[in-house]
Amino acid sequence: METFKKLKQFYWPFMKYFYLSVFSVLFVTVITVVYPIILQITIDDVVLGEQYNLIKYIAIVFIGLMILKGIANFYQQYLGDLFGIKSVFDLRNALYKKLQRLSFTYYDNARTGDLMSRLTMDVEGFRFFLSAGFKELIRVALLIIISLSVMFYYSVPLALVTMAVMPFLIVVVQRFDKKVHPAFRSIRKSLGSLNTRIQENVSGMNTVKSLSKEDFEIDRFSHNNINYRDENIKTSNIWARYFPLMELIGNLSMIALLVYGGYLVINGSLALGELVAFFSLVSYILGPLMHLGFIVNQFSQAKASGERLLEILEAKEDIIEETDPLNTDTIQGHITFKDVSLTYVAEDDAALSHISFDAPPGKVIGLIGPTGAGKTSITQLITRFYEPDQGVVYIDGKPTSSYELKKLRKHIGFVLQESFLFSTTIKENIAYGNPNASMEEIIQAAKRAQAHEFIMEMPKGYDTMLGERGMGLSGGQKQRIAIARAILIDPRILVLDDATSAVDMETEYQIQKALKEVMQDRTTFIIAHRISSLKHADEILVLDSGKIVERGTHEQLINQDGAYRRIYDIQYKDKDIVMESI
Numbered sequence: 001m002e003t004f005k006k007l008k009q010f011y012w013p014f015m016k017y018f019y020l021s022v023f024s025v026l027f028v029t030v031i032t033v034v035y036p037i038i039l040q041i042t043i044d045d046v047v048l049g050e051q052y053n054l055i056k057y058i059a060i061v062f063i064g065l066m067i068l069k070g071i072a073n074f075y076q077q078y079l080g081d082l083f084g085i086k087s088v089f090d091l092r093n094a095l096y097k098k099l100q101r102l103s104f105t106y107y108d109n110a111r112t113g114d115l116m117s118r119l120t121m122d123v124e125g126f127r128f129f130l131s132a133g134f135k136e137l138i139r140v141a142l143l144i145i146i147s148l149s150v151m152f153y154y155s156v157p158l159a160l161v162t163m164a165v166m167p168f169l170i171v172v173v174q175r176f177d178k179k180v181h182p183a184f185r186s187i188r189k190s191l192g193s194l195n196t197r198i199q200e201n202v203s204g205m206n207t208v209k210s211l212s213k214e215d216f217e218i219d220r221f222s223h224n225n226i227n228y229r230d231e232n233i234k235t236s237n238i239w240a241r242y243f244p245l246m247e248l249i250g251n252l253s254m255i256a257l258l259v260y261g262g263y264l265v266i267n268g269s270l271a272l273g274e275l276v277a278f279f280s281l282v283s284y285i286l287g288p289l290m291h292l293g294f295i296v297n298q299f300s301q302a303k304a305s306g307e308r309l310l311e312i313l314e315a316k317e318d319i320i321e322e323t324d325p326l327n328t329d330t331i332q333g334h335i336t337f338k339d340v341s342l343t344y345v346a347e348d349d350a351a352l353s354h355i356s357f358d359a360p361p362g363k364v365i366g367l368i369g370p371t372g373a374g375k376t377s378i379t380q381l382i383t384r385f386y387e388p389d390q391g392v393v394y395i396d397g398k399p400t401s402s403y404e405l406k407k408l409r410k411h412i413g414f415v416l417q418e419s420f421l422f423s424t425t426i427k428e429n430i431a432y433g434n435p436n437a438s439m440e441e442i443i444q445a446a447k448r449a450q451a452h453e454f455i456m457e458m459p460k461g462y463d464t465m466l467g468e469r470g471m472g473l474s475g476g477q478k479q480r481i482a483i484a485r486a487i488l489i490d491p492r493i494l495v496l497d498d499a500t501s502a503v504d505m506e507t508e509y510q511i512q513k514a515l516k517e518v519m520q521d522r523t524t525f526i527i528a529h530r531i532s533s534l535k536h537a538d539e540i541l542v543l544d545s546g547k548i549v550e551r552g553t554h555e556q557l558i559n560q561d562g563a564y565r566r567i568y569d570i571q572y573k574d575k576d577i578v579m580e581s582i
């Protein structure tokens, strides 16, 4: 119940639909129990009492009740659905909002397919229970209470005898729930893995095909599929074992009714019509009780789904804004790192240790060093994608943590090695960070990013639709769209993370031209492996294993016999020798 209590805020505002639907259910249930009573009257008073003139009245009452039941059924169904649909609408929105707020630390450990299945399958599972399961639980309880009351009214001893098996049935249903709940959790988990496999396969199809790993992927998928199948079979097994047991207990009750009820009719202490009515009433109780397995099953599924949804809703947001953050529309872009250290995973080595530097507004800082040295990590701390374990990152003399996150990030533009383009028009992709930009501004930005020409060569120009991940464009073209996007944001701080590594010399030249344009008057961080990309920087930081091992301008650094000089030698002076030796 804890899960449902925690999710209360989503369904509580719509309880009126639920109450109205339950009221309709009450109506339907009462009419259902009236049927056997009419049957009893028909047998005992009309047929055995030979009052045949009453038949037409009974028929009219019967038809009237059926019409009323039909109307009430419509409302209980419709209002029940409305309750579920409206509740999960808010829940889905809250989940999506939370996903936007969660930090990178969360996404580092999350799997897309699993998240997708939580936001779709689990939300649906929860909705189904709110719409139907919850109400069904109440319907069953009502049906049992009302039927039992009528049974006790007809004959207390017969009611007691037929209900003697009820405790056994309840014990079996409870055991069933205990087994079936973890089974459903496993099914959901397995489905999450299956979805992850499919999603990763589709996203990484380029890599799969280029490395001819199709058969390997089929095997891996098969493994997940087998697991999903086995989990389902395991659950079916639980069902198959418990359901006949429940039915057997139900049938024992029917036998008791037949034997003892028959005896009471023969010795005259029970009317024949009452025995017939008893049969219907007992089936009204035993049917739902057995069906309780199914409802419990739904309840278990909804509980399992609810738990998985709560895991998202309650996930810790580790990047937290101060209560009264600085709301700055303009910043200078002065960045200072003071003795900053960062460790991503507790048992791993530090990604950055004791980093200190100063980047005055408009200056260009180059970051170079072997892969994994910590270059990207430095820029991730400026945007507060991660929080340092030690030290402080300042922007314009104030810690990044004192700024309003959205405002802070709006001042920082990124051009990455592979920038993400959405499956929408080129125009919308360029304007993604600044949706209010006019068409002229978009074209201006594209021109400055050296992208206007190739965009105009496309059949629909700026209205050309891009495929998922910007398919249909070359690496250099994608990159220039990303640069146009950064220009349009007009950030004070710019991060160019390996922005030219994935393109040929000619394209690199064009991108460099575009970048020069966008770097003007902005504090810029250039992360690069090639010295040519950052040799004009005002200061170059050479990193190794999370530490700054050298710093200075290009000229200063090549005159030292250090790491930078060695990179320089490999890339320039000794290039031919190295090439020959390969």
Ligand SMILES: Nc1ncnc2c1ncn2[C@@H]1O[C@H](COP(=O)(O)OP(=O)(O)OP(=O)(O)O)[C@@H](O)[C@H]1O
Residues within 6 Å of the ligand: 108, 344, 345, 351, 369, 370, 371, 372, 373, 374, 375, 376, 377, 378
């Ligand atoms: N999200 C993360 N979770 C855990 N470890 C990480 C994460 N991001 C980076 N690291 C680790 O931190 C270290 C520094 O990584 P970083 O990406 O900053 O290096 P880099 O110098 O930019 O490398 P490259 O040149 O390959 O891009 C590496 O050891 C890396 O494995």
